[in-house]
Amino acid sequence: MIRLLIADDQALVRGALAALLGLEPDLEVVAEVGRGDEVLAAVAQHRPDVAILDVEMPGLDGIAAAAAVRDAAPECRVLMVTTFGRPGYLRRAMLAGAAGFVVKDTPARQLADAVRRVASGLRVVDPVLAAESLTAGDSPLTERETDVLRAAAGGATIAGIARELFLSEGTVRNYLSNAMGKTGANTRAEAARIAEENGWLI
Template sequence: MIRLLLADDQALVRGALAALLDLEPDLEVVAQVGRGDEVVEAARATGAEVCLLDIEMPGMTGIDAAAALRTALPGVRSLVVTTFGRPGYVRRAIDAGASGFVVKDTPARQLADAVRRVHSGLRVIDPDLAAESLMDGSSPLTERERELLTLALDGATVSAIAARVHLSEGTVRNHLSAAIGKTGASTRSEAARIALDRGWL
């Protein structure tokens, strides 16, 4: 029996996934959480072997939860199951330690098979997203550029961003200018939207 943990902040989605996966004779949902920062402790407490993680969750993203699992419980596998099928997310999830990446409209039988394959040590990636990811390549942004663009998403001024990250305004402008160039955008807010759409943030 493969022991599963489901992490999704939408209770209805979580419940539906649990109901579908519990129908499989070799799968058992042993934990459900609604926050990313609850994943590691719940996996440890319940002996979960595979964690299905949504990307957008309060407390911690699914990608960060995959990285936390890899560090804290290296024997536990993670499978990102998300509505947000952005190619950039695939690379980030795999780099964080996820063993798979599928979208939520994956048929139940295929999802159960993905869980089994991940449990056995294989990697599973939605084929359409894998192809898009190869075409788009990996993110050209540095960690600092990602951080500053994320802050720019909310429309923060350069001075507000500089104060928040303890850098000079000139340094922030230089990083944002580089990010604008890499995304082909005209403004920092446009660059942030492009990066978000590609899954780079």
């Protein structure tokens, strides 16, 4: 039997995944949690073979939870199952040690197969997302533009970014303007979102 942990903040989705995967003769759902910061304790208590994690969860996002699982329980493989099929998320998840990444509208049979493949030591990635990730390419942003945009993504003001990065406010504005131009965005928030979706703020 392949033992599974399911982590998703939406109870309906979590229950549906557990019910669908529980129908498979070789899969057993041993734990369900609704928060990212509950994943590690559940892994330690229930010792699943595969942890199925959503990307966006309260407490700790799924990608950070995947990294925590990799460090604390490397024998537990991680499969990200998410609504957000974005190249940036895929790239970040793989860097965090996830063995697979599929979207939630994957048919039940394919999802069960993905679980089996991940459990056996293989990597599984949604093919459309993999293609998008390759075409997204390398970041056009300089290291400093990335730093400034990352700080802006956290909601920091121009003055706050300047203090955090030891730059003048004018320099911060210039970097933000450059980043907006390179991403084709109209606002710094939009530039940060585009960069994050493409995996450029890692």
